[in-house]
Amino acid sequence: MTGYGGTPMTNAREGDVPILARTVTVGFNTDVHSDLPWSFTSLQKHITLRLGERKLAFFEAKNLSNHTLTGTSTFNVTPHKAGSFFIKTKCFCYENQKLKPNETMRFAVSFYLDPALVNEDDMDEVKNIILSYTFFQVKEDKI
Secondary structure, X not given: OOOOOOOOEEOOOOOOOOOOOOEEEEEEEEEEOOOOOEEEEEOOOEEEEEOOOOEXXXXXXXXXXXXXXXXXXXXXXXXXXXXXXXXEEEEHHHOOEEEOOOOEEEEEEEXXXXXXXXXXXXXXXXXXXXXXXXXXXXXXXXX
């Protein structure tokens, strides 16, 4: 599956992926939409990895309100041309997250960069990639 507009590919299969010598640094950006009273941050500023090498990145969210709230996150990769090479094998972003009042929760994303990146001439200058997440409030139906 090819990422659209910088959206990373997803791959739930755990297969053998060659690990190459080339390294790329992945930085993390976190945002929360103004309608969701949460804080959300990455627990590391960046991770340097070799192409094909699997890594885990950790994030933390806190519900700053006195109400149980559900959030959903969107994600994006920049530069956009790197999106189709950013493979997330597991991510908190695949499901809604529900936090009780003042609850703090940690999340993880498991990812790697597709070694096929080295075969693309326009990817030679890519040394840094940013993975961005934004949490939005899920408006739940009340019956």
